[in-house]
Amino acid sequence: MMIKFPQSFLWGAATSAYQVEGNNVNADWWQWEKKAGKEQSGKACRHYEFYKHDFDLARGLNHNAHRLSIEWSRIEPKEGEFSHNELKHYIDVILALKKRDIEPVVTLHHFTNPVWFSKLGGWEKGRSAALFSRYCDFVTRALAKHVHYWITINEPTIYISHAYILGVWPPQVKSYLKATAVEENMAWAHIKAYRAIHKIYEELRLSAPSISISQNVMAFVPCKQDLQNRFTAYLRDRLFNLGFLERIMRYDLMPHKAMDFIGVNYYSRQLVELKKFGAANIASDVCNKKHHLCEKNSLGWDIYPKGLYEVLLELEKYNLPIMITENGICTPDDDLRWKYIYGHLKYIHRAMKKGVPVMGYLYWSLIDNFEWDKGFFPRFGLIGIDYKTYKRTVRKSAKKFARVCKTGIL
Numbered sequence: 001m002m003i004k005f006p007q008s009f010l011w012g013a014a015t016s017a018y019q020v021e022g023n024n025v026n027a028d029w030w031q032w033e034k035k036a037g038k039e040q041s042g043k044a045c046r047h048y049e050f051y052k053h054d055f056d057l058a059r060g061l062n063h064n065a066h067r068l069s070i071e072w073s074r075i076e077p078k079e080g081e082f083s084h085n086e087l088k089h090y091i092d093v094i095l096a097l098k099k100r101d102i103e104p105v106v107t108l109h110h111f112t113n114p115v116w117f118s119k120l121g122g123w124e125k126g127r128s129a130a131l132f133s134r135y136c137d138f139v140t141r142a143l144a145k146h147v148h149y150w151i152t153i154n155e156p157t158i159y160i161s162h163a164y165i166l167g168v169w170p171p172q173v174k175s176y177l178k179a180t181a182v183e184e185n186m187a188w189a190h191i192k193a194y195r196a197i198h199k200i201y202e203e204l205r206l207s208a209p210s211i212s213i214s215q216n217v218m219a220f221v222p223c224k225q226d227l228q229n230r231f232t233a234y235l236r237d238r239l240f241n242l243g244f245l246e247r248i249m250r251y252d253l254m255p256h257k258a259m260d261f262i263g264v265n266y267y268s269r270q271l272v273e274l275k276k277f278g279a280a281n282i283a284s285d286v287c288n289k290k291h292h293l294c295e296k297n298s299l300g301w302d303i304y305p306k307g308l309y310e311v312l313l314e315l316e317k318y319n320l321p322i323m324i325t326e327n328g329i330c331t332p333d334d335d336l337r338w339k340y341i342y343g344h345l346k347y348i349h350r351a352m353k354k355g356v357p358v359m360g361y362l363y364w365s366l367i368d369n370f371e372w373d374k375g376f377f378p379r380f381g382l383i384g385i386d387y388k389t390y391k392r393t394v395r396k397s398a399k400k401f402a403r404v405c406k407t408g409i410l
Contacts (some may be wrong), residue, residue: 003349003410010103010360011405013058013382014067014326016110016154017074019369020047026073028118029111029372032170039375045367046390048089052096053392057383058366059100061398062405066097067325067362069107069154072135073114079131082138090139094146105325105362106143107151107214108136108193111159111169111372118171123159123182129189136193140200148209151263151325152193155216156186156244168373187247194258210260213248214325217241219269219307223287232282233272239283241311245318261359262315265326266344268297269304297340298330298378305343312351312358321357324348328364330371330378338397345410363401367392 018024022044033040047054058066074086097104109132113122117131136152153159162169164179173179194211201209220236222229248258273287295303308327315322329340341363352358368381376387382398385391404410 003346005349005352005404005408005410007408008359009408010065010105010323010362011408012063012065012067012102012360013363013366014105015047015366015369016069016107017071018044018069018110018112019365019371020045020367021071022046022048024071024073024112026077026115027071027112028073028115028122028170031115032172036170036172038373041370043390044370045385047367050390050392051093054367054383055096055100055102057392057394058102061382061394061402063102063366064405065103065105065360065362066366067105067107067151068093068097069110069151070139071112072109072117073112075139076114076135077116079114079116079120087139087142091142091146094143098146103149104147105149105151105323106147107154108132108139109152110154122171123185123189124173124178126185128185129192132189133192133196137196137200140197141204144197144200144204144206144209148207149323150197150209150211151214152190152211153186154214155265156183156190156213157240158216160186183244183247187244190248191258208260210321212259212261212263212323213244214263214265215241215245216265216267216326217311218266219304219310220272221269221292221304221307223271223273223289223292228274229272232274232285235282236270236272237314241314249318259320261321261323262318263323263325264311264315265364266308266311266324267327267329267364268301269294269307271302295336298332299374303329303336303340303343305340305347308344309347309351312348312356313354316351316354316356321359323360323362324358325362326364327361328380330380332379334395334397337395338400341397341401342410345404349410 024030070090076082094104160179160182164173164182167174220233222233271287271292275281275285327344329337331337348358365380367383368379368385371378384393
């Protein structure tokens with residue numbers, strides 16, 4: 001049976017500034033990599049220099065949308081001091097996309113912070129929302145006439161869990177109390193940015209923008225269909241997948257006034273098996289038996305396309321358009337990469353047939369990149385990077401995806 005997507009569907013891929021640009025020396029991650037003894041990002045993919053070439057490749061692959069991020073630490077390297085040179089660079093980047101008829105989807109915060117912001121206490125402090133809003137105002141006024149889609153914050157739940165609960169990302173804090181404060185401040189930062197961006201568009205007499213966050217979601221699947229595992233999976237879904245979204249929506253009395261669409265990042269499932277009762281167990285216990293097997297990516301994450309379908313059906317209740325802002329696989333097996341893309345697109349279309357208003361699909365990622373604390377080992381890209389020469393190589397999976405982007409037919 002032929003699967004056909006709407007003609008207006010957004011097709012493309014995503015990147016984030018720190019993971020591809022290189023030499024983001026004023027970011028907290030740059031210092032942390034060295035202190036923690038991690039693989040260093042260095043020149044990354046030199047996308048800061050080669051962005052036009054990378055966008056030429058994306059256009060050649062029939063992409064009509066591209067998600068990118070602005071590096072806050074470039075724009076505001078010192079507190080209150082904004083770089084007009086760096087702002088011009090990002091204007092040029094956006095214009096390069098527009099010249100190629102590629103719709104920019106711009107992210108304002110993708111995990112990294114300016115060093116000065118972190119030294120002030122980062123997202124733990126109440127003034128963080130105001131500082132973020134000031135940066136957003138500066139960027140938005142310059143880019144508004146070129147950008148319709150905005151992501152304020154990428155994966156707040158992942159940032160909070162990795163930086164403030166697991167303590168594996170900077171600032172490596174393990175405190176539920178501080179994690180709660182960070183969640184509150186990030187939620188309020190989104191609200192302030194959402195209102196400010198809409199106000200700027202009104203002042204400039206531009207058509208209203210479309211603003212969201214990118215929320216990482218997982219399929220929480222009970223290992224056994226007993227009450228305790230089903231209930232634990234339900235709680236994790238409420239906490240991890242929906243908690244931040246609903247926190248944002250509760251800030252306004254009128255529904256959905258803090259989001260114009262829902263950005264969804266989906267990669268994998270978690271097989272839930274509660275070992276014993278306790279808050280930590282309910283939050284993190286997983287099955288470690290060798291059953292319910294499925295293929296995995298290079299990082300050991302389960303490949304489970306059906307989970308995206310299930311999550312999309314759940315998100316329909318919010319009555320907002322949905323954009324898949326990330327979905328991808330790291331693997332040396334390019335046939336598996338295409339199988340992954342195909343499987344997820346099939347389930348996205350199935351959800352759309354059920355009435356879920358999905359408006360676009362952005363694969364993660366356009367090019368191989370620096371994968372945070374995992375370094376350069378994971379290969380997510382539709383386009384491979386030789387980190388010795390920085391040569392780009394378009395993978396076969398990218399060409400197969402290109403046909404879907406061109407025709408809308410899977």
